[in-house]
Amino acid sequence: MELLDNLKDIILNANSFQKSKNYYFENHICSQTGNNIKVNLDFKLSNEDNDKIMKFGVCNHCKKVFYYYDFESKSF
Numbered sequence: 517m518e519l520l521d522n523l524k525d526i527i528l529n530a531n532s533f534q535k536s537k538n539y540y541f542e543n544h545i546c547s548q549t550g551n552n553i554k555v556n557l558d559f560k561l562s563n564e565d566n567d568k569i570m571k572f573g574v575c576n577h578c579k580k581v582f583y584y585y586d587f588e589s590k591s592f
């Protein structure tokens with residue numbers, strides 16, 4: 517349930533969405549604090565059908581969600 521709760525919390529409370537330039541994290545000047553905040557893209561959503569993945573994370577201060585699209589590299 518924890519992951520589902522995480523997902524619901526992030527998506528339902530999202531203030532806005534912004535494409536990240538990085539697979540792992542995004543630095544942004546937070547509108548809430550005025551500080552440069554590093555947001556780790558801790559979560560990964562994957563589509564088994566087309567191998568697309570979306571990494572995402574949220575700034576806990578301003579609730580802006582950063583996401584990054586990629587393709588899963590399959591190891592055979």
Ligand SMILES: [Zn+2]
Pocket residue numbers: 544545546547548553575576577578579580
């Ligand atoms: Zn922020």
